[in-house]
Amino acid sequence: MQVSDKLIRPLTEAKYLNADNVSRYRCIMRIFFEHYEKLKYWLYLEEVYEEMIQDPFFADYRMKQCQQDLMMLTEWKNLNTIQDTKKVASIEEFKNKKYRYQMTEYSVEIERLVIRLENLFIEGASLEPTLLERIRRSVERFPEMGERDKSEVYTWWTDLNNDFVRLNQNYQDYIRDLNSVRAEEMMHTKEFLVFKDRLIEYLRNFIKGLQRNVGVIEENLRLQSEELKKQVFEKVIDYELSIPRMEIEVSKEMIEQKIQGRYQSIYDWFVENEGQENEAVKLFDATNDIIRRITRYAAQLSEKNALGANRKEEYRKVAELFLRCQNVEEAHKMSAMVFGMECPQHLAGELIRETDSMNIGVYEEQPMEITLKPRVRTYREKSRRSAIRESAEQKQETRRKLLEQQKKETEKLRALEVDGKIYFDKLPVLEPRIREILLKWLSDAMESADFSARTDDGRRYILDRSQEGENCVVHCEDGNFTMPKLSIVFQEEV
Template identity: 45%
Template structure:
């Protein structure tokens, strides 16, 4: 019931008003338009360039910024439809001033909305991100009132719809923001620290409480949604549509189809969140899995921290014992050997490559496996591998035998075809029962004759023939071993063979 994306001119054309955000001098354009926007918020809609320059020169970044620079920037912003200019004749005292065109500038409607959006982006913070079961509880209560909305008036249904969507939106935003924090690089680093152990139990208890609420409320919501009939759905959706349509909107025309499509889209998305759609897993089930995965992740990191802390404590004793062993070494050579055993080679060479092992055992050591011989090639430009000279094989006998076989087949084929020529003519209408090989050969000759400008051609044996078209478009039936077919009654007239 939800429409697909409608492609129109508004959607397909680029929005020139946003070009100032990514242009080469974006820092200047954005500052100018931000000043216009702040004045717009104070209900000062029209600005002179002198006012703009005075404000810009207050900042160190614009100390060398001149009126000429400002005029160029304003002209660019006007060309991108960010500013609307109007000539101010009230300040003109001379003809020269009129020619210089004193303008006032106003922020366009698009630019107002774009600046509002950029302000929201600049101050975008994840606030109150949480996994509160109370939101699911509230959604369950709102959906439980669905059947009552069938008999309520449009205004009551409209208010109920707004509350339902607000709660659903908050649930989505909160869980996405909260879950997103756990998958951030900052969270990964924090969970690897010793301090995280203090909060581990609190996090796990909080997430488990949410899972309990999720299981309890989602099952109830699924039951409510599955019991709603299509007829009740249509009644309630139509009431919501009537309510939304009745809201007066200034300077904005919204088609009825768009309003209805938006309502149905929201409702189907809400249902899909809990019930799933097109055989796919529901978002509620996915949230349940993600939350469990986070608990496992927290537990895993905590275990790693505890293990590393314990191993560090054990290592102290090991290092103390090792130091005693070094102190007991009577000779330097003995100490070198102990160092080699304890720490290995200080400057090892690692050889890596695509070696095929005969075993997949991870416990198998180097000396347990067979030696691998690897040929090392010189890394110099002039190095070339020796080319092996191989003689060209002599296939003369095979060629002679094959040629003899082909000549015999051609001779046999010629004898068979000669048997179909009567008085120098092969008439397709007079052919007896033929096999597939003869049919293919005759049709090949026929195609040669048809494609020839003078209707003449040669057979593989060198005989010249001419194609004779049927009179009065006569047709005939050719009988073959694998079936009959109908065709024009062509004739192939052969010229007498010349003795050589």
């Protein structure tokens, strides 16, 4: 933060939002703003007054009050004034000073903020995967911006920043709404079950968008060279400086600091730095946590509603049955039926029915046998004895296949060597198994103090870290990954 006169001075332009006659001031400023949106920048006192009295709320409003309000707004620097001398016909009219009024730049931005706050709960926030796709496409175009015209680079840079700001604000507002007290109370109501599935599907679609795009964006940002970034940022700065501005002095250092800060914000949002989770990972975890909470609340609510509804219907049905009884004897029999058999025992088994006819009784079907086991803790089923199988041939076959696999892997690894060295920046497309072996060799060497180790077949090698500061991309059949530019150097045994 840099303390300046603009930062520490009071904002008198915002006084009209909380003054004594705030209802009149805000309505006047809204009239000016609506005309400003229609490109009508100057208004007369009479025009403002006519629009004010059209609403019944200002039926008692007077021209003198309107003039005083406009003077106060001018004093607070919400309005600029200029004397209108076009229709002056006498010295007396010139002395009366008929003015035209115009909104100041501060007032326009304040009124836009007020309108946005008024529509805050109407517009709402959202989680749109399309923003992630747009950012991914913009980041992928980063290398080609070095050859483009500075106006096109500035448009690309502005679109990227706008998409990033929208993504950041929308996800924060949407997650805040889902974690609010109002959302928590709604999740305990029956109405929540109606749109629960749509909400979960919406969140899952956003998670899919995260998984598809964040990794690509991260890799592209990591691969950007400092020279390319400097070249692109220079074009954006040149275009910014070429824009004519009135009453505003902009320095190159200020613009460069702003651009560097915005790029660093985008970089930190998508790229992990020194083991710290980036904002994309935090958003992924927060969205998953919300899905788990929604599912848990919905299950509890469904279980609670189902249990209460079933028991309520049960009691109503039992009451109807008792009301149909003709005398106490029937009521006693009904009581024995209802309460005496409340928890009947059922025998379950693998019954094979010979027919699906509903007219066949239980006693007409074949009996089913059920083996009962003693209900004691010491009971154990008898174990059947089995002979020891000879598996020497199977072991030999397994050993032979393993040796063949090792031989093939050794041949593939030898094919990667160039004069006794394996350069990771010159590797062809690797199989997953070969990649695992090479990374294991790297891990073994990194754990040693002198960065040397031995392979499984006894070959000694040392890790060449002379170009460790540079990065390279290793291509594999199941994907690519970025790593330092290292090489493995094999040493002949003495």
